Amino acid sequence: MNLKLKALTKSLWVFHLCIGGSCNNCDIEILDLLTPRYDVERFGIMLIGSIRHADVLLITGSLSRKAAPRAKRLYEQMPKPGVVVAVGSCALGRGIFKDSYNTPCPLDELIPVDLYIPGCPPKPEAIIAGIVKLIKKVRGV
Amino acid sequence: MSHKVLIPIGPYHPLQDEPEFFRLYVEGERVVDIDIVIGYLHRGIEKLSESKHFDQVTFLVERICGICSTSHPFAYVNAMEDLAKIEVPERALFIRTIIAEMERIHSHLLWLGLAGHFIGYNTVWMWAWRYREPILDMFEMITGNRNHYAMMKIGGVRRDIKDEDISILKKTLDDLLPAVDMFKGAVMDDPVIKARLKGIGILTKQQAIDWAVVGPTARASGINIDVRKDDPYGAYDKVSWNVIVEEDGDIFAKTIVRILELYESISIIRQCLDKMPKGEIDANVKDIPSGEGIGHVEAPRGECFHYVRSDGTNRPVRHKIRAPSYMNVASNKVAAVGGTLSDAAITLAAVDPCYCCTERLIVLDKHSDKKIMNGWDLIKLSQEKTEKLKKIIGCKS
């Protein structure tokens, strides 16, 4: 087990990236996680403004042509080790926009994805369940 | 010597349907020019729509936008019913109206929270989103999902509202009313909010007409337009309510319009629940003839416009979609220029695009192209201004 990766699960700092081709709902549900009903900040999970400080790259939306190079660059800028989380049907497999001319490829063909959270949009409870699974897996419990 | 600095805001910013990337040119504190680049979220929905059959398109247009995820299907089914001249059962019209107004409540609360966050009132953000949750619960109870309700259908609605749900919905609205009172008081009586929002980001009436803006953005500039009143659809002509119009055109007026609209929405839902007749909810449409149809609805952000042409097959030949922000965002070009940098975040947010842009602002020096400021700094700048004002006015923070 990578010690650095294990330590990083204590307090996940999340950089939230919408890579285009999303309807915004996943993004709202992610923000919803920070508001009083769910309040994941209690557990040290925090949204931050720069990828260079992030442990987690949280991605929503089906990759659009214009945004694809930027997504790749952001992944390269992320400090390693780090995890990539894809939230919502669009990020998983382009969802309903699969046949569009502007969504060239699914996300995991561009960058490696560690955790997939399906749903359109996934409920906040589902996102929390996904993160818990990820933390357990990394810690090896 | 003037030193122009370029500030890109964006780039991929999941505004509802039209993502955007603002390039702000500043001289010292003042914004002198603004360049808007969109297209990062372009998904080719108009083209995709041509490859789906008429019923599937309802689900596709629902996914244009997560916040107004009933406005687009509503406009689309209106266009189809205009095309095929379909009579929709009355109960379905009422159910559509209830869903659309619930959506307006949740959307306005969402905006209010984010606007509060941008000017440094994080408490407002938390409160507004807390009161938004019960509305989402109601959506889940009635439709089965918190967002993307899939209620619209050509010729009717997909699900009925059960009798036992009505009392729960009424109770939720009753509980919401004191919260709206609280927000109204918090915005109208707070001297700091007044100092922050009054006279900022003004869009004059003439500018609003020239840029053809819609929705609360237009109504805050003294233009009395509201599709619900002008071209009634659903059950809006069967209930009584008012169009909220303010004259000032600044951000304060836009905030007031949205808060007062919450009252109207609550009242519309209550009346609909009382007046809703029993009966069918679906007209069972079989074929769509050839022809063309236009449907528009008042989404929370303004007029949402759909044009559909059919050639008698089971797919549209052309489906044109114009979302409200398409007109409103363009008007930022006049609203933000001339203001200060610390007001930019709230001015750009005042037309109710989305938060994610402002979470990823980057300030660049034009000459060295070096990053000197990131997005959160711009929000921080805005929040610091509020703190300063609080001290000047003498409020305890």
Next chain:
Amino acid sequence: MEIIQQIKEKLKDRVSDWHRHNQRRIYFTVNKKDIREVARVLFKDLGLRFATASGIDTPLGLEILYHFSLDKSGQIISVRTIIEDKKNPEIDSLAVISEAFEWIEREMWEMLGINFIGHPNLKRLLLADEWPQEQYPLRHEHES
């Protein structure tokens, strides 16, 4: 006076093919060389609000529908114009009348390849920069 009478009076023989789908949906056709004049009358003189424009690829040519809205009565007035030359489609830009037309013309330019003469800022709005030139997503393959 009803808006239709006003339009007929102001524009006389420039408008043709009136079609009243119902009370609130009115369509008429103008020649493409008159479009700027017609739009100016509707937008400036009669005070209609510009809703949007739909560009459509039809077997007869590229068709543009300019949708104007009269909010007082809830009527939508759609001005139809057809550009027959599909190889080299051109039409006068309306962006000189008002900024409201600017974005939609840029969109039609990239989606359908219609050249708007006199547009101040004709560049890509939605598509990526590396999208191939001369490929228009909303063009159809019509059999000739």
